Amino acid sequence: MNKPGTQTIETKRLTLRQFRVEDAQEMFDNWASDPEVTKFLTWPPHTSAELTKMLLTDWVSRYEDGGYFNWAMELKESGQVIGNISVVRLREEIEEAEMGYCMGKAFWGQGLMPEALKAVLDYLFDAAGLNRVAACHDANNPKSGRVMEKAGMKLEGTWRAGGKNNQGVCDAVYHSMIRSDRREQ
Numbered sequence: 685m686n687k688p689g690t691q692t693i694e695t696k697r698l699t700l701r702q703f704r705v706e707d708a709q710e711m712f713d714n715w716a717s718d719p720e721v722t723k724f725l726t727w728p729p730h731t732s733a734e735l736t737k738m739l740l741t742d743w744v745s746r747y748e749d750g751g752y753f754n755w756a757m758e759l760k761e762s763g764q765v766i767g768n769i770s771v772v773r774l775r776e777e778i779e780e781a782e783m784g785y786c787m788g789k790a791f792w793g794q795g796l797m798p799e800a801l802k803a804v805l806d807y808l809f810d811a812a813g814l815n816r817v818a819a820c821h822d823a824n825n826p827k828s829g830r831v832m833e834k835a836g837m838k839l840e841g842t843w844r845a846g847g848k849n850n851q852g853v854c855d856a857v858y859h860s861m862i863r864s865d866r867r868e869q
């Protein structure tokens with residue numbers, strides 16, 4: 685694999701770019717403080733923008749690492765930072781990335797996350813040279829599975845009682861795209 689790091693990606697409605705520490709207040713207000721957004725995630729909602737700022741300070745310090753992929757989703761129309769899409773696990777030995785994403789409730793239902801995921805998949809295959817990109821969701825959170833399907837990922841199966849998030853132990857549903865799938869599309 686290559687290690688191009690988190691470079692800016694443009695889509696029709698979004699600029700996917702590196703986070704800045706100054707994004708803290710918008711990240712806190714738009715999604716990180718909302719228990720509905722974090723319902724099926726592994727981290728608790730942030731209780732202060734100061735906490736968000738500390739997290740962003742850590743994330744920003746990691747951008748020097750070309751194997752670190754973590755994009756802020758900036759809405760072109762308003763310049764607002766509305767969500768996050770990132771590689772949550774990288775397995776270099778099989779050239780695989782596992783994705784995670786979340787976005788503010790006010791922006792749900794417009795196909796914005798599938799738009800971001802499609803662009804990030806292209807980047808991870810073409811720029812980073814990966815062979816497999818996977819993502820999983822709680823079986824009780826099927827709308828995340830819709831995002832994966834709309835981005836062209838294929839359903840693999842359910843890892844029964846194989847996941848854990850803020851709701852406790854859950855069935856984890858896996859989707860993936862592998863390099864050879866892209867020739868078929």
Ligand SMILES: CC(C)(COP(=O)(O)OP(=O)(O)OC[C@H]1O[C@@H](n2cnc3c(N)ncnc32)[C@H](O)[C@@H]1OP(=O)(O)O)[C@@H](O)C(=O)NCCC(=O)NCCS
Nearest residue numbers: 721724785786787792793794795796797820821827828830
């Ligand atoms: C899951 C999530 C990323 C979806 O992003 P999105 O940009 O809204 O995705 P889409 O617009 O393509 O909608 C996907 C599905 O969500 C559902 N949906 C659409 N609008 C919705 C709304 N306003 N409220 C709730 N669900 C909605 C629909 O089932 C839709 O599928 P459909 O297009 O087949 O009808 C977003 O809801 C989110 O950030 N949720 C919280 C964090 C999370 O669960 N992350 C994934 C962890 S695995």
